[in-house]
Amino acid sequence: MRTGLACxxxxxxxxxxxxxxxxxxxxxxxxxxxxxDATAQMNAHLGGKTxxxxxxxxxxxxxxxxxxxxxxxxxxxxxxxQKKCEDRANALAGEPQEATLPALTKALARIEPxxxxxxxxxxxxxxxxxxxxxxPISAVLIAGTGDDCATDVCSAARALxxxxxxxxxTVFGLGANEKAAAAYxxxxxxMGGAFxxxxxxxxxxxxxxxxxxxxxxxxxxxxxxxxxxxxxxxPPATATALPSAPGADAGKAAxxxxxxxxxxxxxxxxxxxxxxxLAPSQPEPNVxxxxxxxxxxxLLDAGVTWEIFKIVPTPTGQTRASDAPLWVxxxxxxxxxxxxxxxxxxxxxxxxxxxxxxSVEGSKVERTVPFDAGTIAAEALKSPGGDAAAGAFFxxxxxxxxxxxxxxxxxxxxxxxxxxxxxxxxxxxxAGLSSLETPVRVEGGKVAVVSMTLxxxxxxxxxxxxxxxxTTLPAWYRxxxxxxxxxxxxxxxxxxxxxxSPRIDLPAGTYRLETVYGAIRDVRTVSVAPGRTTVExxxxxxxEAKIALLSGKQDGICAVFEAGSERTAPPLIRAAGVEPHFIxxxxxxxxxxxxxxxxxxxxxxxIVIVAGEMKTTxxxx
Numbered sequence: 134m135r136t137g138l139a140c141x142x143x144x145x146x147x148x149x150x151x152x153x154x155x156x157x158x159x160x161x162x163x164x165x166x167x168x169x170d171a172t173a174q175m176n177a178h179l180g181g182k183t184x185x186x187x188x189x190x191x192x193x194x195x196x197x198x199x200x201x202x203x204x205x206x207x208x209x210x211x212x213x214x215q216k217k218c219e220d221r222a223n224a225l226a227g228e229p230q231e232a233t234l235p236a237l238t239k240a241l242a243r244i245e246p247x248x249x250x251x252x253x254x255x256x257x258x259x260x261x262x263x264x265x266x267x268x269p270i271s272a273v274l275i276a277g278t279g280d281d282c283a284t285d286v287c288s289a290a291r292a293l294x295x296x297x298x299x300x301x302x303t304v305f306g307l308g309a310n311e312k313a314a315a316a317y318x319x320x321x322x323x324m325g326g327a328f329x330x331x332x333x334x335x336x337x338x339x340x341x342x343x344x345x346x347x348x349x350x351x352x353x354x355x356x357x358x359x360x361x362x363x364x365x366x367x368p369p370a371t372a373t374a375l376p377s378a379p380g381a382d383a384g385k386a387a388x389x390x391x392x393x394x395x396x397x398x399x400x401x402x403x404x405x406x407x408x409x410x411l412a413p414s415q416p417e418p419n420v421x422x423x424x425x426x427x428x429x430x431x432l433l434d435a436g437v438t439w440e441i442f443k444i445v446p447t448p449t450g451q452t453r454a455s456d457a458p459l460w461v462x463x464x465x466x467x468x469x470x471x472x473x474x475x476x477x478x479x480x481x482x483x484x485x486x487x488x489x490x491x492s493v494e495g496s497k498v499e500r501t502v503p504f505d506a507g508t509i510a511a512e513a514l515k516s517p518g519g520d521a522a523a524g525a526f527f528x529x530x531x532x533x534x535x536x537x538x539x540x541x542x543x544x545x546x547x548x549x550x551x552x553x554x555x556x557x558x559x560x561x562x563x564a565g566l567s568s569l570e571t572p573v574r575v576e577g578g579k580v581a582v583v584s585m586t587l588x589x590x591x592x593x594x595x596x597x598x599x600x601x602x603x604t605t606l607p608a609w610y611r612x613x614x615x616x617x618x619x620x621x622x623x624x625x626x627x628x629x630x631x632x633x634s635p636r637i638d639l640p641a642g643t644y645r646l647e648t649v650y651g652a653i654r655d656v657r658t659v660s661v662a663p664g665r666t667t668v669e670x671x672x673x674x675x676x677e678a679k680i681a682l683l684s685g686k687q688d689g690i691c692a693v694f695e696a697g698s699e700r701t702a703p704p705l706i707r708a709a710g711v712e713p714h715f716i717x718x719x720x721x722x723x724x725x726x727x728x729x730x731x732x733x734x735x736x737x738x739x740i741v742i743v744a745g746e747m748k749t750t751x752x753x754x
Contacts, residue, residue, distance in 0.1 A: 164269070165271050166206040169188060172278055175307075191342070192237075196237060204233055208259065211251055214250075218252045225237075258289070272326075274305070290321070307337065417470070420500075424503075424504060442477045458479075472493070485506035503577075505555050507552075507580060507581060508581070516586060519586075522564035523638075592661050593636045608673075609629070612627045612645070642661060651716025657669075673718075674718055677715065677742075678717065680726060713726070719742050
């Protein structure tokens with residue numbers, strides 16, 4: 134449970150992601166495709182920059198690591214609002230299917246986020262199919278929002294894996310909520326890949342650069358053909374580490390540098406009297422790392438991501454940590470075998486980070502690294518001591534030294550859990566139109582329990598044709614603050630609603646509600662109490678009239694007047710067609726209709742409107 138939460142809230146999946154792309158890049162024939170979100174969500178900020186600017190700079194910087202001859206495809210979704218769920222496009226239109234870095238950079242600069250719909254996975258499907266499924270494909274989806282077009286993203290990913298089994302999918306979620314993160318995690322896993330939740334621009338930059346740097350490192354310059362009938366050798370240990378499971382030693386041999394790796398086992402012989410020798414046993418780790426939230430607390434048993442960097446000298450005689458980690462792992466402990474030297478250890482747990490330096494000098498090193506971190510457990514209540522606010526959404530900000538604040542995490546779980554370093558934060562909670570912010574101080578090893586009372590109630594509106602009507606009317610609603618005059622010149626309403634029985638959470642208080650159904654308009658004041666549901670039945674006292682014109686189904690136009698009024702007065706309402714239809718208040722009215730073939734011979738009748746009923750008037754009789 135902790136491992137999954139840490140992956141969703143923090144950066145604990147990034148190391149595994151780098152391994153995935155490195156594995157995909159090991160084949161000279163692997164084709165790369167980037168699918169980039171171009172919805173309006175990408176205009177939101179991720180730290181100091183918008184998501185789209187972050188994606189542009191990170192993609193360009195990461196691809197530059199591969200050198201000038203790198204080629205990749207680039208697809209987008211969300212750039213054309215009119216296409217909605219069909220909105221996906223090849224951003225390299227007019228260029229080869231796979232372009233070099235200069236062409237990719239120009240294409241990235243042309244992307245302008247606009248649309249609201251996000252057909253993310255259908256864009257992945259189209260991009261993969263365009264490249265063909267007969268060769269390995271490494272697909273990277275960078276999404277600023279969840280897919281709101283696919284019925285089931287995970288099932289769609291399984292289906293794509295059946296048709297293109299060599300395509301791997303990696304997903305970067307830029308501030309994705311947990312629902313989107315869960316869907317993308319399942320989809321990436323179904324296609325042999327991984328999901329990484331990106332909370333800051335530095336996360337995406339680091340993850341992409343590291344991933345593509347591993348691709349460049351892993352890709353061989355050439356692959357000579359194997360000799361005919363050559364025996365299959367036992368594969369040697371790789372120099373890239375697999376993230377180990379909690380308490381497992383899966384990363385031991387992988388942590389051994391390439392120049393000190395154990396030699397491969399001899400080739401299997403076909404002679405009957407010479408059985409194949411066993412593969413050599415993996416070396417024992419000489420570095421064992423543990424972590425704790427704070428000094429004196431129990432060790433963490435899961436959810437920690439470990440990165441070990443070699444400390445190298447600079448040309449000026451100083452030292453620094455290398456750009457790419459030498460070893461990456463996950464779990465309660467980090468276990469690796471390292472040659473003698475100095476190293477920097479970077480670790481994450483949820484949103485908390487820590488680092489330490491260590492020296493390996495021939496003997497086993499065991500170290501416990503404290504995070505100096507605590508936990509925020511937050512809940513949102515409708516009223517003091519009342520029920521939880523359903524659908525509450527939390528945003529966590531970190532206070533900066535210059536007075537600014539940076540968004541670092543979002544959550545819609547109840548309660549919302551954040552593992553963060555000690556310090557001062559601001560937590561915002563929203564439910565419907567109600568919102569509240571509160572400062573939070575986190576101390577090492579402690580849980581800050583935050584209960585936020587939103588003072589919110591629920592307004593449920595029902596429009597009825599008559600007091601005893603069994604069904605509601607599909608009316609339109611506008612909600613204004615109390616005292617505002619609901620006319621066009623008074624400004625925009627707080628919100629608009631539609632449907633048979635809409636519900637909305639609101640701060641406690643009084644509001645002006647406007648209901649519109651056909652030509653009928655009702656305006657009234659409603660009150661909302663904290664922690665309660667206010668059901669407002671809007672009885673419109675309306676009925677419907679349908680007019681059957683002369684035989685032959687002729688088009689016509691009909692007008693309705695107040696009963697007994699002069700024809701020189703303007704009509705209350707007009708309608709046209711083969712069978713004109715009216716929605717009117719209950720009562721008696723005068724009707725006048727003219728047909729297309731006989732405009733000078735109007736037919737007149739009296740119609741009676743009964744609340745909750747539909748009456749048909751046949752002018753042919």
